[in-house]
């Protein structure tokens with residue numbers, strides 16, 4: 001059964017109850033293997049790497065939410081990306097958005113590189129420039145929109161249309177938006193990947209990755225790779241994700257309204273030089289984002305003017321926690337150039353605009369006045385007298 005509204009599907013989508021007992025939550029099937037009733041007589045499961053009922057419930061859920069043919073759950077976002085990129089062969093090249101997640105860059109730059117699978121950083125923000133980067137060896141494009149830390153927006157449909165004209169596979173990392181705010185398959189993507197560690201989990205208590213594919217052919221290939229490479233999500237972590245996803249809608253509504261208020265507040269702040277948030281009408285990506293997503297999402301980055309010391313800023317925050325990651329109910333802050341994006345070489349960071357003064361915020365669902373007060377206090381304390 002599929003539901004008209006994603007709000008309902010978040011709670012009842014996929015396989016949401018236990019057929020046998022009527023339990024309203026899918027149990028944690030903490031088992032590695034399954035009894036066979038005779039040679040070749042399986043009851044649907046044989047070994048938990050290949051398939052586990054708790055993981056399967058999660059996989060069915062994310063497939064329904066993204067509107068795909070099948071979903072796959074992995075031990076991390078990078079494990080999901082590794083499986084998806086394993087569709088490529090030696091000699092192939094993938095184009096990547098210029099602000100991709102640092103770990104995605106490192107995976108291609110230092111691991112897939114060993115297998116002669118290459119990448120080119122492409123300005124997917126500008127579809128014409130993206131098209132010029134398509135050489136004969138290019139077989140796929142990996143897009144993030146918004147891509148952090150500058151929250152750059154790619155017109156997913158425009159890029160997917162061009163990519164398909166050239167026979168490329170279109171992969172979108174939808175971590176920052178989730179299917180609640182943006183559904184890339186409906187915009188033309190072939191595969192969606194997630195670091196479910198972030199908003200889908202939502203409570204900073206599980207590391208997980210998901211992939212959703214559009215076609216049966218891709219589903220068969222990813223199922224084979226998932227089982228062959230083995231980076232699967234454990235039953236308990238699958239349960240945690242299902243539990244997190246149930247409240248995704250209410251959490252995100254609050255996250256987004258807090259983020260919009262914080263972005264406006266920072267934009268009007270005399271100590272702030274620039275704010276990057278696609279939910280602001282003045283933002284470069286505002287119009288395109290508005291066409292393809294429900295709103296501007298939650299992630300904000302900003303720079304303080306000269307005369308403010310960012311070390312003191314970070315150390316003066318009392319509520320907002322300095323940490324890697326994002327997407328939890330608590331507000332987090334990070335310094336992209338030394339943390340999340342440190343694996344990108346300095347010259348490339350400079351080129352794409354990830355300056356040492358850039359601050360990234362993942363706005364939580366606390367009371368917004370407490371969040372603003374914390375920001376204002378830390379900004380005031382960081383002024384160099």
Ligand SMILES: *Cc1c(COP(=O)(O)O)cnc(C)c1O
Nearest residue numbers: 076077078101173175195197208
């Ligand atoms: C965190 C993140 C990843 C990597 O996911 P892990 O779960 O940490 O492996 C990939 N893409 C984006 C956009 C992320 O934020």
